[in-house]
Amino acid sequence: MVDTAYTGDIASPEELAARLDEAGYLADDGLATAAFLALRMCRPLFVEGAAGVGKTSLAQALAVVLDAPLIRLQCYEGVDAAQALYDWDFPRQVLHLRAAEAAGVTDVGRIEHELYDRRFLLARPLLQALETTPSVLLVDEVDRADDEFEAFLLEVLSDFTISIPEIGTIRAETPPTVIVTSNRTREVHDALKRRCLYHWLAHPTFEREVAVIRRRLPGISERLADDVARAAHRLRDAGLLKPPGLAESIDWAAALSALGATELDADLASRTLGAVLKYQEDTERVLESVGDLVISGGQP
Amino acid sequence: MITTDAPRDAVEVIVGFARRLGQDGLAVPPTRVHAMLEALGELGAESLGAVYWAGRVTLCASPEDIECYDRTFAAYFSGRPPPAVRRTAVTPIYRPGAVPADPAAPGQGDDVDSPPQRLATASRIEVLRHRDLAGLTADEKAEVHRFISALTPAVADRVSRRMHAAPSGRVDPHRTVRAILRHGGEPVDLRRQRPLRRYRRVVFLVDVSGSMAPYADTMLRFAHAACRTRPGTEVFTVGTRLTRVTRQLQGRDPSAALSAAMAAVTDWSGGTRLGDELAAFLDQWGQRGTARGAVVVIGSDGWERGDPTLLGEQMARLARLARAVVWVNPHRGREGFVPSTGGMRAALPHLDHLVAGHSLAAYEELAGLLGGTGQARERHGGRHA
Numbered sequence: 001m002v003d004t005a006y007t008g009d010i011a012s013p014e015e016l017a018a019r020l021d022e023a024g025y026l027a028d029d030g031l032a033t034a035a036f037l038a039l040r041m042c043r044p045l046f047v048e049g050a051a052g053v054g055k056t057s058l059a060q061a062l063a064v065v066l067d068a069p070l071i072r073l074q075c076y077e078g079v080d081a082a083q084a085l086y087d088w089d090f091p092r093q094v095l096h097l098r099a100a101e102a103a104g105v106t107d108v109g110r111i112e113h114e115l116y117d118r119r120f121l122l123a124r125p126l127l128q129a130l131e132t133t134p135s136v137l138l139v140d141e142v143d144r145a146d147d148e149f150e151a152f153l154l155e156v157l158s159d160f161t162i163s164i165p166e167i168g169t170i171r172a173e174t175p176p177t178v179i180v181t182s183n184r185t186r187e188v189h190d191a192l193k194r195r196c197l198y199h200w201l202a203h204p205t206f207e208r209e210v211a212v213i214r215r216r217l218p219g220i221s222e223r224l225a226d227d228v229a230r231a232a233h234r235l236r237d238a239g240l241l242k243p244p245g246l247a248e249s250i251d252w253a254a255a256l257s258a259l260g261a262t263e264l265d266a267d268l269a270s271r272t273l274g275a276v277l278k279y280q281e282d283t284e285r286v287l288e289s290v291g292d293l294v295i296s297g298g299q300p
Numbered sequence: 301m302i303t304t305d306a307p308r309d310a311v312e313v314i315v316g317f318a319r320r321l322g323q324d325g326l327a328v329p330p331t332r333v334h335a336m337l338e339a340l341g342e343l344g345a346e347s348l349g350a351v352y353w354a355g356r357v358t359l360c361a362s363p364e365d366i367e368c369y370d371r372t373f374a375a376y377f378s379g380r381p382p383p384a385v386r387r388t389a390v391t392p393i394y395r396p397g398a399v400p401a402d403p404a405a406p407g408q409g410d411d412v413d414s415p416p417q418r419l420a421t422a423s424r425i426e427v428l429r430h431r432d433l434a435g436l437t438a439d440e441k442a443e444v445h446r447f448i449s450a451l452t453p454a455v456a457d458r459v460s461r462r463m464h465a466a467p468s469g470r471v472d473p474h475r476t477v478r479a480i481l482r483h484g485g486e487p488v489d490l491r492r493q494r495p496l497r498r499y500r501r502v503v504f505l506v507d508v509s510g511s512m513a514p515y516a517d518t519m520l521r522f523a524h525a526a527c528r529t530r531p532g533t534e535v536f537t538v539g540t541r542l543t544r545v546t547r548q549l550q551g552r553d554p555s556a557a558l559s560a561a562m563a564a565v566t567d568w569s570g571g572t573r574l575g576d577e578l579a580a581f582l583d584q585w586g587q588r589g590t591a592r593g594a595v596v597v598i599g600s601d602g603w604e605r606g607d608p609t610l611l612g613e614q615m616a617r618l619a620r621l622a623r624a625v626v627w628v629n630p631h632r633g634r635e636g637f638v639p640s641t642g643g644m645r646a647a648l649p650h651l652d653h654l655v656a657g658h659s660l661a662a663y664e665e666l667a668g669l670l671g672g673t674g675q676a677r678e679r680h681g682g683r684h685a
Binding site: 030034036037045048087088091115148183184186198241 | 329331332335338339342343349350353354356357358360361362363366460461462463473474477478480481484485498579583587588589590592617
């Protein structure tokens, strides 16, 4: 059904983890294994988890590791085949027709043939990914799209072919590496999940969060990375409307570091809360006891 | 345990594992078992870690699956009993098992068709229609339930972002140009498109605490009728914990669906911490999308064991996300009802409708009310002050 996978020369999950690390992405055992299997088994990897835990960055890092372009399809309600697969460039077709008429071409068969030439075909992300070898295809936030979209996504991801009536079937020489992400705002159809390998990405442990912050912001002081990770963990346990993800703690650390901070104190924390909390109610609640956030030591 | 040089054994072990998962509540189709074996082939099965991850990424499809998978994996591969399951065994004081397995219940089967009997049934239903559910016998309740299951509760459609061809509406450039191409470049006529209409989601939150015991199963019946009418309806039960029973209510047969849902709920007739449970619903589901633009129906008497302030806050949050919030309170149908319970008072400012849910007639009214809900922007004027 599909040809051999494109895996570069990666032989084990450990090696993939090391290569992702070089690309600036720290993957734990589970994630590295899941991604490794996705590469070897030519299956899409379905990654679910809260917002900001690193689903999208995984695809970006994989693209760097495989030295392949990242092709991204952002899903939204109403996304359809013309926006995801391909579309004909109608205005250019009409222009071509008019030009041919003006030039006095009378061979109807020839004009018709020319009209559905490959150059009038606009490749959208899914078709682009099939035609680019190697490539990493990111289908982002598939839960935002609707059922109809899932159905044709399933078709494309099952055998990595797209049928265009006027041209024929376009088949991927080597299937792209596919990452499908979901924030779980609704249950994605089982048929689609069954085609994929599934990985649930949880919030990172304290140690990993420190490691990720220091990896992403090399100039940051060790103390500040510790403080930010600890505060982020406390915020996640505080029952907020929107607990901060890993992306928010990286933003926060970057904001603090831009202010020249080397450690977190109550004053700095309250001035920079906007980088980590996105609801007014949350900010108010945290400001009441901002001192608790910055007590160092103890349990994160 | 599993060695790569004995592949047959590995297959047997994994198939046995899949069967065990099925027994523990995670049904695994053969294609996924096949995927797990393929994954094992890639990873090599020397370490238990590899077996664990090979299975987890291929057999699971949601965080709930992972919970079940972890338990079964520990039990199956170490031979030791699984870690203590968190489910506390609540002794069901009330378990609505009185739901008839078969609509044509024995005892009234054969002679139901004779005219006098049918008349008698009709007038009995008229009487039953307005009686409080709490005072009905098991047989009477079964009869009411049959009528509830025949309802088709659904809310008005919403306008989708997706377009479809229509005789009038906005110009559809794609189809228009395609038509021009078909006519050799002559602009013939304009093709038009209109937005599609889609079902608006309905979300049920059913209180299953002790004080709601006589009403909760009827409310679930109603929710099941809504699930059958409109796919995409979501149902949760709240008590001392939040349980999603949407999947259990998918079957067409009301009795089977209800039994499955009841088996999944572990906190029947316990206490109520509405505020906490509502917060859990909004955190895990509502805010991410389930409640957005939906019509949310809460079935509860508002007896709140926790802090009513929290419930008020969470209701405000829900009201901001949802299209409309309908509260079904069985006591609303009683004469001289005043929303006096702490929970009810806290919730009241954030409701679009407060309706009764104590009798068959009340449920019929509720179905009618839902039909007109979510159509126009009624909320700002319509909300109780």
